[in-house]
Amino acid sequence: MSKFGKMKESSRESMSAVSLSALNDAGLSPREVDSAFYSNAFGITEKQLHIGPLINTSLGIPEKPSIAIESACSSSSAAMHEAYIHIASGADDICLVAGGEKLSHLSTMEATSYFAMGSDYAYEAINGVTFPGLYAAIAVAHMNKYGTTQKMLASVAIKNHENALSNPHAHLHRKLTEEAYLESPVVAYPFRLYDCCPFSDGSSAVVLASEEKARELKDELVEVAASERAGSVATLQERKDITGIDGAELAGRKAFRKAKISPSEIDVAEVHDCFTIAEIIATEDLGFFKKGKGGEAAIQGETALGGSLPVNTSGGLKAKGHPVSATGAAQLHELYEQLLQKSGNRQVEGAEYGLAHNVGATGGSCTVHILKRRR
Amino acid sequence: MSGQNTGGHGGRIEVYRCADCGSVMATFTVVCHSCMSARIEKAALGGSGRVQTFTILSVPSEAFADEAPYAYVIVRLHEGCTVSGWMRGVGSPAELAIGDEVEYSGMRGQASVFKKKVSGG
Numbered sequence: 001m002s003k004f005g006k007m008k009e010s011s012r013e014s015m016s017a018v019s020l021s022a023l024n025d026a027g028l029s030p031r032e033v034d035s036a037f038y039s040n041a042f043g044i045t046e047k048q049l050h051i052g053p054l055i056n057t058s059l060g061i062p063e064k065p066s067i068a069i070e071s072a073c074s075s076s077s078a079a080m081h082e083a084y085i086h087i088a089s090g091a092d093d094i095c096l097v098a099g100g101e102k103l104s105h106l107s108t109m110e111a112t113s114y115f116a117m118g119s120d121y122a123y124e125a126i127n128g129v130t131f132p133g134l135y136a137a138i139a140v141a142h143m144n145k146y147g148t149t150q151k152m153l154a155s156v157a158i159k160n161h162e163n164a165l166s167n168p169h170a171h172l173h174r175k176l177t178e179e180a181y182l183e184s185p186v187v188a189y190p191f192r193l194y195d196c197c198p199f200s201d202g203s204s205a206v207v208l209a210s211e212e213k214a215r216e217l218k219d220e221l222v223e224v225a226a227s228e229r230a231g232s233v234a235t236l237q238e239r240k241d242i243t244g245i246d247g248a249e250l251a252g253r254k255a256f257r258k259a260k261i262s263p264s265e266i267d268v269a270e271v272h273d274c275f276t277i278a279e280i281i282a283t284e285d286l287g288f289f290k291k292g293k294g295g296e297a298a299i300q301g302e303t304a305l306g307g308s309l310p311v312n313t314s315g316g317l318k319a320k321g322h323p324v325s326a327t328g329a330a331q332l333h334e335l336y337e338q339l340l341q342k343s344g345n346r347q348v349e350g351a352e353y354g355l356a357h358n359v360g361a362t363g364g365s366c367t368v369h370i371l372k373r374r375r
Numbered sequence: 376m377s378g379q380n381t382g383g384h385g386g387r388i389e390v391y392r393c394a395d396c397g398s399v400m401a402t403f404t405v406v407c408h409s410c411m412s413a414r415i416e417k418a419a420l421g422g423s424g425r426v427q428t429f430t431i432l433s434v435p436s437e438a439f440a441d442e443a444p445y446a447y448v449i450v451r452l453h454e455g456c457t458v459s460g461w462m463r464g465v466g467s468p469a470e471l472a473i474g475d476e477v478e479y480s481g482m483r484g485q486a487s488v489f490k491k492k493v494s495g496g
């Protein structure tokens with residue numbers, strides 16, 4: 001993956017570079033790729049659609065099939081799922097997945113307007129709500145129902161900023177204190193600046209191979225033990241309960257069934273913390289903590305490094321950054337390094353199972369991957 | 376496609392009603408979410424209800440750039456479905472709470488404007 005933050009390159013340049021380095025790391029030439037799956041949801045802001053053939057051409061494989069997959073913030077985990085299906089079906093042996101985004105050429109207002117197109121525009125954006133606002137409305141409901149507090153939200157941000165300090169790829173390398181959190185400007189009540197992920201540029205790539213091929217390539221492997229997707233009603237007003245995301249719950253249940261493990265067997269998790277409340281809800285939806293108890297678990301350090309389940313060791317979307325289409329693949333990158341014990345200061349000792357949870361918009365699309373260390 | 380707002384007139388808000396089972400849905404649909412009937416008709420509701428959740432935006436969206444801070448509300452209508460709306464001039468959470476009675480009061484552009492209900496219930 002690239003360093004997240006502000007990048008000079010276009011999405012096309014950055015996605016090509018990370019794709020080539022992922023293939024090199026796997027010991028492969030681009031020529032060995034059977035199909036490529038790319039995500040670049042906001043490519044239109046760079047006046048570029050249909051990025052697949054451009055990347056394939058820069059990789060020297062214009063004849064290979066490529067497809068662009070858009071699923072808002074969950075685009076590249078959705079792309080990963082499609083690649084997984086291609087391999088599991090026997091159609092392909094090697095697939096390339098890459099996601100990237102460039103947003104830094106947009107003002108905050110422009111980016112906010114583009115992002116609002118991922119909501120149910122006719123009912124949500126039209127009434128003046130932004131993405132921070134939608135998740136803020138979810139937070140207000142969660143606080144009202146379960147007594148989740150502002151300090152619990154703060155603890156998620158503080159932890160993720162701390163984790164990002166030891167992630168060289170992270171966008172924000174800034175230690176956060178509770179005081180600084182409480183002094184930061186309000187964006188959408190109850191969110192302050194530090195409840196929100198930043199607008200980031202960046203790219204990430206994953207190479208997926210059939211078991212047989214993978215064994216020829218490497219001794220140390222990470223297996224996709226489950227790749228599951230599900231959906232929820234897109235529009236918050238139609239949900240029975242907005243204090244959870246039922247599509248994420250369903251994708252999680254399907255993934256645990258497929259991997260034949262229970263939530264307690266996960267050693268490290270990357271979850272979709274576009275806003276602090278989203279991490280709390282994710283840890284509840286996935287069954288790591290009881291409904292309504294995610295905030296308490298966070299403030300007590302259960303999700304910190306050294307806690308019962310380290311969550312977002314990469315710094316999460318909050319501090320690693322959220323270049324929309326790069327996020328899903330970047331979560332898998334973090335788990336890959338964790339499972340191969342390559343995470344340096346933020347290593348979870350002896351991690352065997354990792355889980356990635358990636359949602360599009362407010363949870364209309366949900367992907368859960370479970371990765372397993374193979375020796 | 377039109378949103379909920381293109382049809383809201385005179386204190387009424389446009390929704391979708393199932394001609395078979397009577398379910399009312401606020402969001403565009405071609406089937407009934409209760410019985411899967413495709414006999415969906417447009418209907419208009421009175422537009423008063425209670426705040427189910429809300430937020431107060433200090434960093435506004437483009438169309439409301441001159442109006443911050445303001446509230447975005449999700450409102451459970453007394454007639455039985457849930458809609459989204461906009462409230463002018465709400466600047467702090469002391470001014471709005473879950474459960475507050477609000478009523479639809481027309482449109483601002485394409486947004487559905489809600490106001491706090493003034494006495495009488």
Ligand SMILES: CC(C)(COP(=O)(O)OP(=O)(O)OC[C@H]1O[C@@H](n2cnc3c(N)ncnc32)[C@H](O)[C@@H]1OP(=O)(O)O)[C@@H](O)C(=O)NCCC(=O)NCCS
Binds near residue numbers: 195199
């Ligand atoms: C919160 C938000 C409004 C802040 O934007 P902003 O006020 O324009 O911030 P700026 O870009 O002017 O940045 C000001 C400073 O704060 C930092 N910053 C910006 N956003 C930050 C964030 N979310 N967290 C921490 N620091 C942040 C910047 O790095 C910058 O620091 P510097 O002055 O040292 O360079 C914007 O980041 C946002 O809308 N985030 C949410 C994105 C989103 O909706 N994603 C989709 C999720 S589903």
Ligand SMILES: [Zn+2]
Binds near residue numbers: 396397398411
């Ligand atoms: Zn019906």
